[in-house]
Amino acid sequence: MTQTDQNIEARKGWMGLLAKAPPAQLAALFDTVEPKPGFTWLRPCEVGGVMLRGRMGGTGAPFNLGEMTVTRCALKLETGEVGHAYVQGRDKAHAERAALIDAMMQTKAGEGLRAKVLDPLQDAMTRAKADRAAKAAATKVDFFTMVRGDD
Amino acid sequence: MYVAVKGGERAIDNAHTWLAEERRGDTSVAELSVAQIREQLSLAVNRVMAEGSLYDPDLAALAIKQARGDLIEAIFLIRAYRTTLPRLGHAEPVDTGKMACDRRISATFKDVPGGQVLGPTFDYTHRLLDFALEAEGLPPAAETSEAQTGDTPRVTEFLNKGGLIQSEARSDATPPDMTHAPMQYPAGRPLRLQALTRGDEGFVLSMAYSTQRGYGRNHPFVGELRIGKVAVEMDIPELGFAIEIGEVTLSECETVNQFAGSRTEPAQFTRGYGLVFGQTERKAISMALVDRALRWEELGEDNLGAPAQDEEFVLAHSDNIQATGFLEHIKLPHYVDFQSELELVRKIRRDAAEAAMQEAAE
Numbered sequence: 474m475t476q477t478d479q480n481i482e483a484r485k486g487w488m489g490l491l492a493k494a495p496p497a498q499l500a501a502l503f504d505t506v507e508p509k510p511g512f513t514w515l516r517p518c519e520v521g522g523v524m525l526r527g528r529m530g531g532t533g534a535p536f537n538l539g540e541m542t543v544t545r546c547a548l549k550l551e552t553g554e555v556g557h558a559y560v561q562g563r564d565k566a567h568a569e570r571a572a573l574i575d576a577m578m579q580t581k582a583g584e585g586l587r588a589k590v591l592d593p594l595q596d597a598m599t600r601a602k603a604d605r606a607a608k609a610a611a612t613k614v615d616f617f618t619m620v621r622g623d624d
Numbered sequence: 625m626y627v628a629v630k631g632g633e634r635a636i637d638n639a640h641t642w643l644a645e646e647r648r649g650d651t652s653v654a655e656l657s658v659a660q661i662r663e664q665l666s667l668a669v670n671r672v673m674a675e676g677s678l679y680d681p682d683l684a685a686l687a688i689k690q691a692r693g694d695l696i697e698a699i700f701l702i703r704a705y706r707t708t709l710p711r712l713g714h715a716e717p718v719d720t721g722k723m724a725c726d727r728r729i730s731a732t733f734k735d736v737p738g739g740q741v742l743g744p745t746f747d748y749t750h751r752l753l754d755f756a757l758e759a760e761g762l763p764p765a766a767e768t769s770e771a772q773t774g775d776t777p778r779v780t781e782f783l784n785k786g787g788l789i790q791s792e793a794r795s796d797a798t799p800p801d802m803t804h805a806p807m808q809y810p811a812g813r814p815l816r817l818q819a820l821t822r823g824d825e826g827f828v829l830s831m832a833y834s835t836q837r838g839y840g841r842n843h844p845f846v847g848e849l850r851i852g853k854v855a856v857e858m859d860i861p862e863l864g865f866a867i868e869i870g871e872v873t874l875s876e877c878e879t880v881n882q883f884a885g886s887r888t889e890p891a892q893f894t895r896g897y898g899l900v901f902g903q904t905e906r907k908a909i910s911m912a913l914v915d916r917a918l919r920w921e922e923l924g925e926d927n928l929g930a931p932a933q934d935e936e937f938v939l940a941h942s943d944n945i946q947a948t949g950f951l952e953h954i955k956l957p958h959y960v961d962f963q964s965e966l967e968l969v970r971k972i973r974r975d976a977a978e979a980a981m982q983e984a985a986e
Contacts, residue, residue, distance in 0.1 A: 481865055489855070489868030521712035522678065523869065525856060526799065527821075527899040528717045529813060530878065531778060533792025535717045536799045536814035538821055539677040539901055541856060543712055543869055557863060559712075561856070561870025562680065602724060606771035609726050612742040613769070616734060 487578055487591055491571035492560045494594045502590045503570050510580075512573065515547040515555065518565035544568040554579040647692050661685035670873075670902025671695055675944060676702025677803075677822040678709075679872050679901050696824075696944050703945050715858045716866060720876050720899070722775050725852040727905075730779045732845045732880055738776040743851060744903075779848035780878050780895065789880065789893040790923075809936045816918055816939060820911045821900050823942030829906060831932045831942075832913035840917045840930030844896060847880035851903050875900050875908040881916050884923055894923055914938060 491499065522540035529536060545559045546568045556576025558568045577586055648655065662669055662685035672684040676699045684702060691697035727743025730736045742748075744766075783789035799814035807815065820828055835841060853873050859866045877898040883891045896916025898908035917932040931937055941947065 485865060485867050492867070492869045493855075493871050519712075520709065522706060522709035523712050523856075523858060524714040524801065524803075525679070525872065526715060526717040527720070527817070527874075528792070528794070529817065530780065530792035530895055530897050531720045531876065531899075532794055534795040534797055534799070534814065536817040537714075537801050537803075538718070538818070538899060539674070539679060540706060540709070540711075541679040541715075541870060541872060542683070542709070545712060547862070557860065559858060559860060559867065559869040562682070603771060604768070605726060606724065607768035608766045609741050609743055610771045611767040611769035612727075612744075614740040614742065 484575070484578070487587075488557070488559075488571070488575055490591060490594055490598070491558065491574060493598065494567075494571075496562070496564045496567035498597060499567060499570055499590070499594065502593055503574065506586060506589055509573070510577065510582075511551045512548040512556075512576065513551075515549050516545070518544055518546040518568045520544050520563045520565070546572050548572050548576060550576045550580070552580060647690075656689060658682065658685045658689055661688050667903060668693075668695060670904050671825060671907075672698045672702055674901040674904050674907060675699045675822055675824060676706065678702050678706045696948055700945050700948070713858060713861075715856045715869070718854045718856065718872070718874065720850070720854055720874065721778060723850055723852040723854050723874070723876070725776050725850050726873075726903075727852070728776055728848070728850040730846070730848045732847050733779060733782070736779055736782075736848075738772065776850065778878070780880070783847075783880065783893060787890075787892065790884075790895060792895075807939060809939075811935055811939055813915075813919070813922075816935065817897065817899070817911075817915060819939045819942055820898070820914055823911075824944035824947070825904070825907045825910070827942050827944070827947075828910040828914055831917075831938055832910035834930065835913055835917045835932045840920070840928050840933045842894075842896075842913070842916050843882035844879040844913050844916060845881070846909060846912075847878045847895070849875070849877045849905055849909065851875045851905060873902055875902065875904045877905065877908040877912040879909075879912040879916055884925065894919070 521543055523543045524540050525538045526535045527538045528534065541561060542563050543559055543561060544563055544565055544567065545557075546565075547555065547557045548569075549555050554576040556572040556574070556579075558571035558575060560568045560571050574586060574590060577583065578591075662681050665685075665688065666681075668688055669681050669684045672687055672695055673679050673681065675695075676684065676687070678684075683705065684698065687698035687701040687705075688695070690701060725738075725741060725743075727745060728738060728741045730740065734740070780789055784791055799818070800812070802815055802818050807819075811819070836844075851873070853871050855868045856870045856872055857866050858869045875898075879896040879898075881894045881896060883893050894916065896912035896914075896919070898911030898913075898915065900908045900911060914932055917930070918935050918938065920927060920933050927933055
């Protein structure tokens with residue numbers, strides 16, 4: 474893996490995390506971050522639809538499944554870094570925060586942001602997922618064989 | 625002679641004001657919030673998302689509130705809203721093999737790897753009204769157990785390994801989109817699946833049921849039913865790579881159907897597929913049965929003349945917004961149409977009476 478590949482993988486990671494984060498939680502965590510850099514819009518927040526697809530039989534040829542609401546935007550920090558966001562739902566403030574964090578992660582502020590925002594978000598998401606998986610596991614059927622009376 | 629008339633603005637305004645008051649109901653009862661609908665009537669929300677063909681639980685909950693719980697009216701609101709959204713692009717096909725399953729069962733293999741996970745299901749409840757729900761209070765916390773790690777394997781994969789089931793040819797062909805081009809028949813399987821997944825649950829259920837009762841029977845088993853969250857990944861042109869843009873809950877059903885064989889191929893099981901937004905398993909199973917019934921031609925089966933085998937019949941009548949639009953329009957003013965019919969009937973009767981008079985005179 475080259476340095477660029479690693480950078481892309483890392484960026485994919487935080488962009489995906491920000492897209493899936495509960496907006497209120499992201500807002501609360503990002504509030505604790507100071508200072509916030511100034512920026513100019515490259516593309517102001519826009520709400521739209523993205524067509525989701527499935528595959529026939531789960532693995533075959535694609536078909537259109539229906540749309541999902543998505544908000545996107547792009548911005549540029551005063552220092553030149555460009556941040557993009559594509560986030561689920563219609564929350565423009567959420568998209569703005571996500572794009573701003575995407576840009577800031579490319580600066581020296583990145584490390585601090587990871588500790589203050591990304592790591593707590595990831596932890597919360599991992600915990601929520603584990604909680605659901607644990608509840609599902611409790612509903613797993615244990616089969617047992619009945620002993621027949623005439624044997 | 626037709627004289628153009630106008631009127632009814634005041635009546636319409638007053639009707640809508642009254643509608644708003646009736647929607648609210650008795651004001652001594654607390655008002656329902658959109659969040660309450662989203663969280664506590666989530667299966668209604670799921671149905672509105674599926675048939676509205678737009679995944680957004682908050683919007684679906686709002687539509688249900690606005691529609692006073694009339695789900696077809698709510699679906700109508702979502703469809704109307706959907707048309708106002710610019711299309712930002714399309715996502716990569718979801719990988720349901722990586723689903724974080726809340727529920728996963730197989731009716732064909734008891735000891736399927738990954739197990740039979742019931743999830744939050746109505747199955748095995750006694751369908752007795754629970755009067756305890758009349759009182760407010762928190763339910764006991766759900767039990768937990770050590771979670772499984774890793775992806776849950778697909779049941780059809782086991783059959784596939786032995787070549788016992790017809791395999792799905794993987795491709796990355798761009799599927800046709802019924803929201804961008806009018807339907808044409810024969811539609812083909814991608815369009816059929818798109819139409820079925822947003823089709824009316826009652827209609828798709830009844831069509832599926834008709835196949836079970838013998839109208840195009842295809843002996844389905846639920847090979848696998850899984851419900852859970854999958855990530856949505858989209859290629860972002862300005863970035864040059866794909867990122868996850870969200871997560872959706874889906875219900876997926878794969879049926880294993882009666883075997884078919886031909887001179888060139890040995891007997892093997894065939895399959896039907898259902899994939900629907902939200903926790904909507906009745907719809908997903910129904911979709912899989914109807915999908916399978918509509919595949920008669922490619923699988924070399926006979927056309928038995930069953931309604932569920934008739935692609936045009938099924939697809940042209942599966943959409944409840946089209947259906948309700950055409951059905952409900954007949955209650956709107958048709959004064960002029962009816963006036964002409966009335967004139968016609970009167971004329972026929974007059975002519976008949978005159979003819980009878982003439983006959984009597986002769």
